[in-house]
Structure formats: C-alpha cells, structure tokens
Amino acid sequence: MKWFIKVVKNFAVFKGRASRREYWMFILFFILFSLVLAFIDGLIGTFDPVSGFGLLSGLFALLMLLPNIAVTVRRLHDTGRSGLWALAFVIPILNLVLFIFMLLPSSYGDNKYGPDPHESYA
Numbered sequence: 001m002k003w004f005i006k007v008v009k010n011f012a013v014f015k016g017r018a019s020r021r022e023y024w025m026f027i028l029f030f031i032l033f034s035l036v037l038a039f040i041d042g043l044i045g046t047f048d049p050v051s052g053f054g055l056l057s058g059l060f061a062l063l064m065l066l067p068n069i070a071v072t073v074r075r076l077h078d079t080g081r082s083g084l085w086a087l088a089f090v091i092p093i094l095n096l097v098l099f100i101f102m103l104l105p106s107s108y109g110d111n112k113y114g115p116d117p118h119e120s121y122a
Contacts, residue, residue, distance in 0.1 A: 004029035010074075011067040014083060016114040018074035020106060026071050030064055072098075077113035078106045 003025035007018075034057050041047035041054020048054065053061065073083035079101055088094035109116050 001029065007067050007071045008064075011070055014070050014073045015077075016074055017078035017106070017111075017117050018071050019078060019117040020075070020102075022117070023071055023075040023102060026067075030068070034060060072102070075102055077111075078117065079104050080107040080111050080113075 003022050006022065007026040037057040037060050038047060038054055041056050046055035047057075051058075069086060072086045076083050076085050081101060085098060085101060088098040106116070106118060108118065
C-alpha cells in the first residue's frame with residue numbers, strides 16, 4: 001500500500017526513476033481498487049455494461065490517469081529509456097513493447113535520469 005501512496009503523492013513528478021516494485025505494486029493496488037469500486041458500482045446500479053465502467057470506478061480511473069502516466073515515465077527512466085516511450089500505448093502493437101519494458105530489470109547505479117532507487121532499499 002505504501003507504494004500506491006508514494007505514486008499518488010508524486011502524481012505529477014515525471015523526473016527521476018521508479019523501481020520495478022514501485023510500478024507493479026501501484027498497478028496491483030490500482031486493479032484491486034478498480035475491482036472493488038466496480039463491484040460497488042454494480043451494487044448501487046451505476047455500472048454501465050456497455051462502457052465497462054461505473055460512476056465510481058470511472059472517476060477513480062480518471063483520477064489515477066496522471067499518476068499512472070508519471071510512474072510509467074519514471075519506470076522507463078529506471079530502465080534507461082526515454083519517457084517518450086510512454087506514448088507507445090497509443091499504437092496497439094507497441095503496447096506489448098511497453099509491457100516488456102515494464103518487466104525488464106532496472107539499470108543499476110545512477111543513470112542520466114537520476115540516482116538508483118534500489119539504493120534506498122539497503
């Protein structure tokens with residue numbers, strides 16, 4: 001949960017690096033919260049089966065858009081790539097490339113995007 005809160009606090013920080021753990025823990029909690037909110041939407045009748053969103057889950061997804069982009073850019077920086085790769089989500093075939101980049105290990109040591117975030121784990 002601390003990783004999710006850390007990303008939300010840094011919602012507009014596009015500089016620096018985000019470790020693989022930080023990124024995937026944010027994604028995990030994002031999915032869990034979305035599922036819970038979608039369930040609540042279904043209970044209160046605000047879920048739209050056509051769009052696949054409800055009022056609460058849609059608002060949550062909208063609120064988390066900027067933090068999601070920011071942590072993706074920082075994760076790309078951690079692998080030594082430009083944050084411009086985050087635009088790959090626009091082209092469907094490049095979504096797979098972006099997913100693979102998110103799975104790759106970090107470049108250890110400092111890089112041109114900032115200090116190694118793993119050093120703070122020790």
